[in-house]
Amino acid sequence: MxxxxxxxxxxxxxxxxxxxxxxxxxxxxxxxxxxxxxxGVSGWIHTGPACCTDGHLPPVTLALVAGLLAAVLGPVPQLPVHLLAAIPGLLLAMIDLGCLRLPDRLVGVLALAGGIPLALLAPDRIVPALTAGLLVGTAYLAIALLPGRGLGLGDVKLGAALAFLLGFAGWPAVAVGLGTAHLLNGAIATWLLVTRRARPIPFGPALLLGACLGLTAV
Incomplete structure (x- = not known):
């Protein structure tokens, strides 16, 4: 924590x-x-609030995520990898909540920072992980190309990246992670419709929370 x-x-x-x-x-x-x-660097590397905004939520959130991962996974070699991957993951959630965008570079950092060490730790899981990422990416891309744009291309890339990372933990982790994400966003969408406040919903935070639960619940 x-x-x-x-x-x-x-x-x-x-x-x-x-x-x-x-x-x-x-x-x-x-x-x-x-x-x-x-x-320069001092404009980016800064502790506490961004300026006049509240800066307490990210540290508290990341502390809770780190505590959950450490408590459930225990002292395994994969733990430091998941802890480091949680940093770009939380950044992606913050950005998506703020402007409905998932920057490609951050998605790439998440995939590489998690994928390369996990591949070195479990080379026998590389093929299943790549297969999970490819299947989910293809399915999400098909959804994104349908009329109505249920998913954005950023969601497609993040979904594929998270499926790839979850693939190292096994297919049950992939299923729980993605299934949880869709249940969460489905519940939010239903509530907004019932309360007549329908609006675009960021899918990135649900995907990231689902991935965390996929790692810890299976």
């Missing part, structure tokens, strides 16, 4: 600066007060 809290303290400013519409550059100033961020 200490690792999660410490790592999460650096995320508010990074997440705030990256929460911009597709094609827009990262924020150069605070989205609330307009205060410019410092140039």
């Amino acid at each position: 200490l690792f999660g809290a410490a790592a999460g303290a650096f995320l508010p400013r990074i997440g705030h600066r990256l929460t911009v519409p597709f094609g827009s550059p990262a924020r150069a100033e605070c989205g609330r007060c307009g205060r410019p961020f410092p140039a």
Whole structure:
């Protein structure tokens, strides 16, 4: 939990600066007060709130995720891999909640930071993991191309990346992870329809939470 809290303290400013519409550059100033961020590394590496925004939620969330992973998985070689992968995962959730976008580079960091070490630790699981990623990516792409755009291309890429990572834990983890994500978003969509507040729903946070449950519940 200490690792999660410490790592999460650096995320508010990074997440705030990256929460911009597709094609827009990262924020150069605070989205609330307009205060410019410092140039260079110091404008990104900062603990606490992004500026005048609340910065407590990312450290608390990452601490809870880290604690859950450590408690359930125990001292296995895969634990540090999943803890590190949780950092770009939380950033993706923050950005998707803020502007309905999942940056390709962060999805790539998540896939590589988790996939390469897991492949080295369990080379016999590479083929099932790649198969899971390919199947889920293909299915999600087909859904995204249907009229109505039930999924965005960012959701397709993140879903494939998470299925790939979950594939190293086995097919039950893939099924639980993705099934949980669809149940969560389905429940939210139903509630919004019932309350007549229908609007686009970010799928990234549900995918990431589902992946965490897939790792710990199977």
